[in-house]
Amino acid sequence: xxxxxxxxxxxxxxxxxxxxxxxxxxxxxxxxxxxxxxxxxxxxxxxxxxxxxxxxxxxxxxxxxxxxxxxxxxxxxxxxxxxxxxxxxxxxxxxxxxxxxxxxxxxxxxxxxxxxxxxxxxxxxxxxxxxxxxxxxxxxxxxxxxxxxxxxxxxxxxxxxxxxxxxxxxxxxxxxxxxxxxxxxxxxxxxxxxxxxxxxxxxxxxxxxxxxxxxxxxxxxxxxxxxxxxxxxxxxxxxxxxxxxxxxxxxxxxxxxxxxxxxxxxxxxxxxxxxxxxxxxxxxxxxxxxxxxxxxxxxxxxxxxxxxxxxxxxxxxxxxxxxxxxxxxxxxxxxxxxxxxxxxxxxxxxxxxxxxxxxxxxxxxxxxxxxxxxxxxxxxxxxxxxxxxxxxxxxxxxxxxxxxxxxxxxxxxxxxxxxxxxxxxxxxxxxxxxxxxxxxxxxxxxxxxxxxxxxxxxxxxxxxxxxxxxxxxxxxxxxxxxxxxxxxxxxxxxxxxxxxxxxxxxxxxxxxxxxx
Amino acid sequence: xxxxxxxxxxxxxxxxxxxxxxxxxxxxxxxxxxxxxxxxxxxxxxxxxxxxxxxxxxxxxxxxxxxxxxxxxxxxxxxxxxxxxxxxxxxxxxxxxxxxxxxxxxxxxxxxxxxxxxxxxxxxxxxxxxxxxxxxxxxxxxxxxxxxxxxxxxxxxxxxxxxxxxxxxxxxxxxxxxxxxxxxxxxxxxxxxxxxxxxxxxxxxxxxxxxxxxxxxxxxxxxxxxxxxxxxxxxxxxxxxxxxxxxxxxxxx
Ligand SMILES: Nc1ncnc2c1ncn2[C@@H]1O[C@H](COP(=O)(O)OP(=O)(O)OP(=O)(O)O)[C@@H](O)[C@H]1O
Ligand SMILES: [Mg+2]
Numbered sequence: 001x002x003x004x005x006x007x008x009x010x011x012x013x014x015x016x017x018x019x020x021x022x023x024x025x026x027x028x029x030x031x032x033x034x035x036x037x038x039x040x041x042x043x044x045x046x047x048x049x050x051x052x053x054x055x056x057x058x059x060x061x062x063x064x065x066x067x068x069x070x071x072x073x074x075x076x077x078x079x080x081x082x083x084x085x086x087x088x089x090x091x092x093x094x095x096x097x098x099x100x101x102x103x104x105x106x107x108x109x110x111x112x113x114x115x116x117x118x119x120x121x122x123x124x125x126x127x128x129x130x131x132x133x134x135x136x137x138x139x140x141x142x143x144x145x146x147x148x149x150x151x152x153x154x155x156x157x158x159x160x161x162x163x164x165x166x167x168x169x170x171x172x173x174x175x176x177x178x179x180x181x182x183x184x185x186x187x188x189x190x191x192x193x194x195x196x197x198x199x200x201x202x203x204x205x206x207x208x209x210x211x212x213x214x215x216x217x218x219x220x221x222x223x224x225x226x227x228x229x230x231x232x233x234x235x236x237x238x239x240x241x242x243x244x245x246x247x248x249x250x251x252x253x254x255x256x257x258x259x260x261x262x263x264x265x266x267x268x269x270x271x272x273x274x275x276x277x278x279x280x281x282x283x284x285x286x287x288x289x290x291x292x293x294x295x296x297x298x299x300x301x302x303x304x305x306x307x308x309x310x311x312x313x314x315x316x317x318x319x320x321x322x323x324x325x326x327x328x329x330x331x332x333x334x335x336x337x338x339x340x341x342x343x344x345x346x347x348x349x350x351x352x353x354x355x356x357x358x359x360x361x362x363x364x365x366x367x368x369x370x371x372x373x374x375x376x377x378x379x380x381x382x383x384x385x386x387x388x389x390x391x392x393x394x395x396x397x398x399x400x401x402x403x404x405x406x407x408x409x410x411x412x413x414x415x416x417x418x419x420x421x422x423x424x425x426x427x428x429x430x431x432x433x434x435x436x437x438x439x440x441x442x443x444x445x446x447x448x449x450x451x452x453x454x455x456x457x458x459x460x461x462x463x464x465x466x467x468x469x470x471x472x473x474x475x476x477x478x479x480x481x482x483x484x485x486x487x488x489x490x491x492x493x494x495x496x497x498x499x500x501x502x503x504x505x506x507x508x509x510x511x512x513x514x515x516x
Numbered sequence: 517x518x519x520x521x522x523x524x525x526x527x528x529x530x531x532x533x534x535x536x537x538x539x540x541x542x543x544x545x546x547x548x549x550x551x552x553x554x555x556x557x558x559x560x561x562x563x564x565x566x567x568x569x570x571x572x573x574x575x576x577x578x579x580x581x582x583x584x585x586x587x588x589x590x591x592x593x594x595x596x597x598x599x600x601x602x603x604x605x606x607x608x609x610x611x612x613x614x615x616x617x618x619x620x621x622x623x624x625x626x627x628x629x630x631x632x633x634x635x636x637x638x639x640x641x642x643x644x645x646x647x648x649x650x651x652x653x654x655x656x657x658x659x660x661x662x663x664x665x666x667x668x669x670x671x672x673x674x675x676x677x678x679x680x681x682x683x684x685x686x687x688x689x690x691x692x693x694x695x696x697x698x699x700x701x702x703x704x705x706x707x708x709x710x711x712x713x714x715x716x717x718x719x720x721x722x723x724x725x726x727x728x729x730x731x732x733x734x735x736x737x738x739x740x741x742x743x744x745x746x747x748x749x750x751x752x753x754x755x756x757x758x759x760x761x762x763x764x765x766x767x768x769x
Contacts, residue, residue: 001658002651009639406635409591410649410701411624413617510592513635 003420007427017428020389024432025439027382028489032440034378035481038371040474045367048250050356054117054310055317056327058334059352063231064272064305065345071309071337080329082314083116086306088266095221096182098198098210105258108266111161117312123247124159125179126215128152133192141192155215159245162262173262174244175220180256182214218243226271237269267304274304323355389496393421397500404504405512418505425497433489437482447473537564538741543602545595546583557583559764570735570742572752575761581745582713589627589711590619624653628702632714634694636686643669643682646701653705672700692723712744
């Protein structure tokens, strides 16, 4: 009990150990801030990744599978499933108005069903807005001003439906591309985009000036490589598509390489639509009167196919186990579906059914590893605090030698005297870690204003949205992480006090009393 | 005079005093090593202290008085002698080879120490300095004894005449006042043996006399056995028995 009394008195009367507490405050705050921000970053990454692909995907790449509409109807009956949408995934080449060519990921979607499984509509960037985005103090966002030749309402609606009015006034299928694909938009610090002029290099060494706004007057030549019915690649198919809108998912990788086109267009270009086709079948026997010269050729009725069906869960499936549960439900539905269409669609053991996390394993694990690396680095730095406490306590034990002798003289055991220093270390740890947690919470909760202030006052922009592609820095402290950091802070202060405590315990009482 | 019972030449006398001796030391040796040089300080001290008696230990500076007191108080252990065994017996219990916890308990329950330089804890108030000894004694059971201990401490503070300074820190007290706090602290656990190492050595003559009177009246009231190390012949004159340390032994009278 005397340990608590003395700890209490030492805490308020000694300056040096308070410096140790400051070190504990700084270390715990630093670790917790880094952990919270990195974890928030991961959370944002996962949720913005899900904005474009849904929670679970059923996928049979390249060839695709038929009867998908029936599968989607089945899936919609499953209580765990909120919505399902057919999609075609492919790669393609686009030629932009300035002559630039780019390989892109092409996704054929039906606007409305795709919007049900993903947050597609929210990602459409060009839309009417009434208030400037938070960091757009000078109202530079073009969406705040009127647009000539069309309206923001029309551009948004075009994006939803993947259409655009052609020159003749007819509504034609159109493309929605990632906002970074064309490189005609410049991202501002506030996270909004301003269209910029592009220059087209001419053979004579001069530049032509390309002034257009893609969702109003941009057209893109898209080339895709279809497969024939036996899976062989045939000649590329190209088609001119108007641009309806541009999307911003928040993940640079997606925003710079994905384009969306209407599902029928993708099916048509990739020969995955429902059609009667002539196919070569080496096993086919010549049938009387079918009119072909080659006995192996025959006319078949082919159903439409898609490569993927995207599924959205009825609850928020952010946690891995929830996503796995949804995946299992999808698998059961698919199994029954495949049973009904044996020999027509891939069996359940061949088809890929993946959660979003499984699909993006490499990217997610990279960020997770980065977080661990940073934490390890900061924990090593935190060892400095442990040694600081050790050094300060060591000299305090020396300073208090006589008091230790007095305590021994009135009957304290050496373990009791050691306990005094351990409980003092514990107290420093509790005080330091508590204040450290408060500091971390204050910093994280206000990280965006602090960051902005740093940017304004000193020109330091640590979190450049042009690099991280998130407009705001994550600003949540998770309680379980706070608890872990608190316990670690208290433990390491206590560990720092152990060696000086042992020194106090080993002190000879008479020598301690005679100490000058 | 009865100051020569330690002589083993007279077994009858030894037996006689042993019956009412509560503290008996025999053949105590202590040698300090200063580098390679050995400094023998105690070279076979034999001494017995009668229960309820007041023994004064005199001797030249450096003769080993404090060393002897520390041994008697269980703060240190005697050396193993070259011949025979050394022994410190308190009320029949052997302390020379006792375990650490036995010595800790002996210091906490049986003895009270008063030092020349008071040795108060500077961060604690007068009351806390007294109560800290009680906290040490009771350990985790302290809360159960808190009320009684606080009342006892109040009485002691009253008795040593410091009721008006309970909340003061040692730095705010005079030397005599500090020594009175130290005396109160040494008594809070109701010891049976009071060990004082030059309790008046750091005080002026008048204050020293007051402190001595206080110790004597407390001894009488509580029937304490008291051993006081002193340089002061006047203090020695008040003792029942005076022991002189010469050449690491108790000098024959
Ligand atoms: N830790 C130690 N190492 C070496 N020598 C020591 C040590 N402690 C005490 N001594 C020596 O032992 C001798 C006896 O010391 P002690 O303090 O017992 O003497 P004392 O009789 O109390 O003297 P004083 O009257 O001056 O207080 C001294 O000569 C001292 O130098
Ligand atoms: Mg001395």
